Amino acid sequence: MLKHALVVAALLLPAAFATAHEYTAGDLHIAHPWSLALPPNAPNVAAYFIVHNNGAVDDRLLSVDTPISANAQLHEHVQTAAGAMQMQQVDSVPVPAGKDLVFAPSAYHVMILQPTDRSLLTDGKRFPLTLHFQRAGDVTVQVAVQQQAPAEQQGHSHAH
Numbered sequence: 527m528l529k530h531a532l533v534v535a536a537l538l539l540p541a542a543f544a545t546a547h548e549y550t551a552g553d554l555h556i557a558h559p560w561s562l563a564l565p566p567n568a569p570n571v572a573a574y575f576i577v578h579n580n581g582a583v584d585d586r587l588l589s590v591d592t593p594i595s596a597n598a599q600l601h602e603h604v605q606t607a608a609g610a611m612q613m614q615q616v617d618s619v620p621v622p623a624g625k626d627l628v629f630a631p632s633a634y635h636v637m638i639l640q641p642t643d644r645s646l647l648t649d650g651k652r653f654p655l656t657l658h659f660q661r662a663g664d665v666t667v668q669v670a671v672q673q674q675a676p677a678e679q680q681g682h683s684h685a686h
């Protein structure tokens with residue numbers, strides 16, 4: 527019985543790590559960085575993730591960078607006076623203590639302009655993205671490129 531249980535655990539463990547795809551830096555926990563696979567002619571690529579701040583002190587995402595582009599920006603979606611949604615660059619994004627900071631379609635996102643290495647932007651591939659936090663420091667995550675938004679975020683993309 528015991529032997530059987532151990533074999534099962536050994537089989538499940540690597541798979542659990544592969545799908546969990548999350549990172550910890552100090553009090554911050556970063557869940558499932560992902561990006562949508564795009565047609566080869568798309569000029570920019572957006573990346574998404576969720577940062578949970580387990581600490582008692584606010585942090586702040588100051589900037590991001592990636593080896594696949596010379597220009598990665600923090601963007602937000604805002605409603606214009608005319609009622610249209612548009613995105614614009616922001617200097618930094620607060621990560622409040624005890625809260626989730628959600629990067630998702632139609633919300634905060636990382637905008638990667640003119641990516642150079644497009645071989646990494648296809649379904650199933652991953653590319654590195656380094657997040658620079660004011661308190662937690664630098665965290666390099668792997669952004670999973672996928673054909674569809676994660677199930678919990680599909681409502682957002684369907685709103686378009």
Ligand SMILES: [Cu+2]
Pocket residue numbers: 572601602613614635636637
């Ligand atoms: Cu944008």
